[in-house]
Amino acid sequence: MPRNCCLHSENEAKSEGRSELIPSIKFRHCCLLRNQRCVTAYLYDRLLRIRALRWEYGSVLPAAIRFHMCAEELEWFNQYKKSLATYMRSLGGEEGLDITQDRKPPKSLYIEVRCLKDHGEFEIDDGTIILLKKNSQHFLPRWKCEQLIRQGVLEHVIS
Amino acid sequence: MFVTDIRKEFYDIVVNQRVALLVSLDVDALCACKVLQALFHCDQVQYTLVPVKGWQDLGTAFLEHKEQFRYFVLINCGANVDLLETLQPEEETIFFICDTHRPVDVVNVYNDTQIKLLIKQDDDLGVPSYDDIFRDDEEEGGDQDSGNESDGSSEPSGKRRRFDEGAIERRIERQRARREWEARRREILFDYEQYEYHGTASAVVLFELAWVMSKDTKDMLWWAIIGLTDQWVHDRITHMKYVTDIAALQRHVSRHNHCNEDEDNSLSIDCMRICFEYDLRLSLYQHWSLYESICNSCYTLSTFKLWSIQGQKKLQEFLADMGLPLKQVRQKFNSMDIAIKENLRDVIEESSNKYGMKDIRIQTFGVHFGFKNKFLATDVVHAAAALLESVEKDESGTDNFIKALDCLSRSNLDQLHRGIELAKKKLMAIQQTVASCICTHLILSQGPFLYCCLMEGTPDVKLFSKPLALTLLCKYLLKSFARSTRNKRCKILPLVMAAPLDVEKGTVIVMGIPPECETSDKKNFFGRAFEKAAESTSSRTLHDNFDMSIIELKMQDRSKFLDALVTLLS
Numbered sequence: 001m002p003r004n005c006c007l008h009s010e011n012e013a014k015s016e017g018r019s020e021l022i023p024s025i026k027f028r029h030c031c032l033l034r035n036q037r038c039v040t041a042y043l044y045d046r047l048l049r050i051r052a053l054r055w056e057y058g059s060v061l062p063a064a065i066r067f068h069m070c071a072e073e074l075e076w077f078n079q080y081k082k083s084l085a086t087y088m089r090s091l092g093g094e095e096g097l098d099i100t101q102d103r104k105p106p107k108s109l110y111i112e113v114r115c116l117k118d119h120g121e122f123e124i125d126d127g128t129i130i131l132l133k134k135n136s137q138h139f140l141p142r143w144k145c146e147q148l149i150r151q152g153v154l155e156h157v158i159s
Numbered sequence: 160m161f162v163t164d165i166r167k168e169f170y171d172i173v174v175n176q177r178v179a180l181l182v183s184l185d186v187d188a189l190c191a192c193k194v195l196q197a198l199f200h201c202d203q204v205q206y207t208l209v210p211v212k213g214w215q216d217l218g219t220a221f222l223e224h225k226e227q228f229r230y231f232v233l234i235n236c237g238a239n240v241d242l243l244e245t246l247q248p249e250e251e252t253i254f255f256i257c258d259t260h261r262p263v264d265v266v267n268v269y270n271d272t273q274i275k276l277l278i279k280q281d282d283d284l285g286v287p288s289y290d291d292i293f294r295d296d297e298e299e300g301g302d303q304d305s306g307n308e309s310d311g312s313s314e315p316s317g318k319r320r321r322f323d324e325g326a327i328e329r330r331i332e333r334q335r336a337r338r339e340w341e342a343r344r345r346e347i348l349f350d351y352e353q354y355e356y357h358g359t360a361s362a363v364v365l366f367e368l369a370w371v372m373s374k375d376t377k378d379m380l381w382w383a384i385i386g387l388t389d390q391w392v393h394d395r396i397t398h399m400k401y402v403t404d405i406a407a408l409q410r411h412v413s414r415h416n417h418c419n420e421d422e423d424n425s426l427s428i429d430c431m432r433i434c435f436e437y438d439l440r441l442s443l444y445q446h447w448s449l450y451e452s453i454c455n456s457c458y459t460l461s462t463f464k465l466w467s468i469q470g471q472k473k474l475q476e477f478l479a480d481m482g483l484p485l486k487q488v489r490q491k492f493n494s495m496d497i498a499i500k501e502n503l504r505d506v507i508e509e510s511s512n513k514y515g516m517k518d519i520r521i522q523t524f525g526v527h528f529g530f531k532n533k534f535l536a537t538d539v540v541h542a543a544a545a546l547l548e549s550v551e552k553d554e555s556g557t558d559n560f561i562k563a564l565d566c567l568s569r570s571n572l573d574q575l576h577r578g579i580e581l582a583k584k585k586l587m588a589i590q591q592t593v594a595s596c597i598c599t600h601l602i603l604s605q606g607p608f609l610y611c612c613l614m615e616g617t618p619d620v621k622l623f624s625k626p627l628a629l630t631l632l633c634k635y636l637l638k639s640f641a642r643s644t645r646n647k648r649c650k651i652l653p654l655v656m657a658a659p660l661d662v663e664k665g666t667v668i669v670m671g672i673p674p675e676c677e678t679s680d681k682k683n684f685f686g687r688a689f690e691k692a693a694e695s696t697s698s699r700t701l702h703d704n705f706d707m708s709i710i711e712l713k714m715q716d717r718s719k720f721l722d723a724l725v726t727l728l729s
Contacts, residue, residue, distance in 0.1 A: 128227055129227050131207075134557065135560070137561075139196075
């Protein structure tokens with residue numbers, strides 16, 4: 001369609017006898033195309049980042065991030081989530097396989113973590129509650145800690 | 160109660176449970192914590208680690224975690240006070256206490272269900288026997304009996320009267336016996352609790368647990384060595400005990416060294432090697448210049464009296480006597496001439512004998528891994544203590560704990576080097592403070608003890624608001640003072656030191672150490688003395704530290720507290 005606009009403007013100029021405007025028209029057209037490319041690149045980059053958010057934060061995005069997304073982007077995110085969930089369910093037999101966990105090959109079942117900020121109480125699989133206070137260290141199952149490590153609340157201690 | 164088989168009664172119980180580790184802030188506790196963490200990682204025991212600075216912190220940490228944990232392991236805290244009374248735990252909570260503080264409170268010793276002491280019983284404990292302190296009250300019934308008899312009757316017949324008299328006599332007799340028993344009990348408890356001292360390092364106890372389970376590694380052995388050396392550096396154990404424990408650890412070191420070294424498969428240079436060293440008593444000398452180290456180590460500082468001009472001259476003579484050029488000696492140790500470094504220890508030992516320093520060398524251990532990394536146990540102790548009590552801005556107590564804990568791992572060498580730099584600053588500050596205190600005669604004899612008070616504006620006085628740094632300062636100061644004073648009586652007095660703690664709140668930290676003596680048994684009576692003096696003058700004190708001989712005091716109450724202390728100890 002942009003090309004049609006350009007041709008249309010050119011034809012108008014020729015019919016009105018002002019062919020000296022044709023270079024300007026062509027130039028303006030190139031500028032518009034460039035702007036369009038920039039905007040498309042920006043939007044596409046946003047999309048890729050939104051996709052990465054699913055892998056980093058999980059299914060529920062923090063409110064601060066949702067605030068910066070427009071409705072169409074949220075819609076896209078939901079579609080992507082559904083698509084990923086369908087794919088994961090199709091793997092690994094009946095239950096499906098959660099491939100968003102263990103993105104690096106795990107070395108051990110339990111890891112030592114250090115708390116970087118006060119997070120309050122945290123529940124682990126067998127129902128017990130752990131108080132996460134700044135600078136306390138804990139030895140916990142790895143899969144429970146991954147989420148918090150990604151959020152920056154806990155830090156994996158390698159000694 | 161004391162645990163007899165530490166593996167069955169402690170480790171096998173916690174291995175399937177989640178445990179809360181409450182760790183005190185000193186280097187031995189850090190090392191014990193590292194050993195225990197390594198064991199827990201091996202067996203995947205889930206735990207939570209919380210550092211505690213004093214009794215208040217311990218109480219807070221316990222309250223925060225008591226809903227979530229049933230098993231608590233306390234390292235270097237909790238043995239010397241009635242724990243159940245202080246913390247008021249539920250019936251099912253069980254405490255495992257690995258503490259060097261002695262005397263162990265009698266209630267902790269005789270409680271069979273909730274308190275398990277991970278303490279070696281051959282540690283010369285002298286706990287009073289059960290019957291001397293606790294008495295099952297059977298004669299309550301007897302008293303009531305006689306009471307009933309005396310007011311139950313409405314008709315005193317002749318027989319009844321005689322019976323009554325007999326009952327009254329027996330009651331009087333029982334009461335007298337009971338009063339005697341109570342007086343004896345008070346005396347026994349007073350004798351038992353009068354002197355504070357320290358037992359075997361917690362790191363060594365936990366290392367032996369690891370050894371019993373055949374899960375000990377060289378890293379754990381190194382941590383045990385550091386724990387023991389920490390006790391020696393901060394003057395908590397006698398020389399005899401230090402040497403005995405070193406011999407025990409030496410057996411472990413030989414065992415580990417023989418496992419791997421072989422003609423055919425010798426270890427790579429990057430592997431960790433621990434070796435026994437009969438090394439010099441100069442703090443941090445391999446990471447400093449020899450001259451600086453001699454100037455800032457307690458032993459040489461006090462022998463040469465380096466705060467005076469004559470002392471400096473003597474030092475120059477000493478160096479000349481050994482044939483060490485000043486230029487070499489002021490260089491970084493690693494850059495010194497190899498020819499000088501080779502026989503350095505023997506040369507120094509020979510010359511020090513002439514200058515009255517008979518034991519310039521001490522048995523210790525060193526570790527090296529890689530080509531550059533060689534550390535003595537004392538180096539690591541100084542570094543960890545400096546990191547633990549660093550007073551730089553924006554560093555809270557728990558931040559420092561984490562850093563000090565990290566510096567003990569071999570993978571955090573930059574943290575260790577940072578600690579060594581801080582330790583150098585600390586030692587220099589101590590040396591300058593000692594010099595100024597002695598030159599300005601700040602140490603006064605109060606009769607039964609010496610007293611020294613650091614003023615607000617003294618340089619680096621912030622460093623000495625922390626217990627470990629203050630301990631080192633007191634030790635250096637007392638040793639130097641004992642050498643420099645001419646008054647024979649003052650040489651054998653103990654020292655009480657006060658340093659400003661918090662200017663806004665107007666508090667000072669007060670600490671007492673036993674007298675300086677070759678054969679001192681390091682038993683400190685200031686804990687109880689401080690308590691009694693504070694009570695009698697109702698001074699506003701805070702006995703928060705796990706060591707009873709370190710307290711906080713309001714500045715205004717200082718003089719009346721001191722007067723009470725003088726009266727008490729005269």
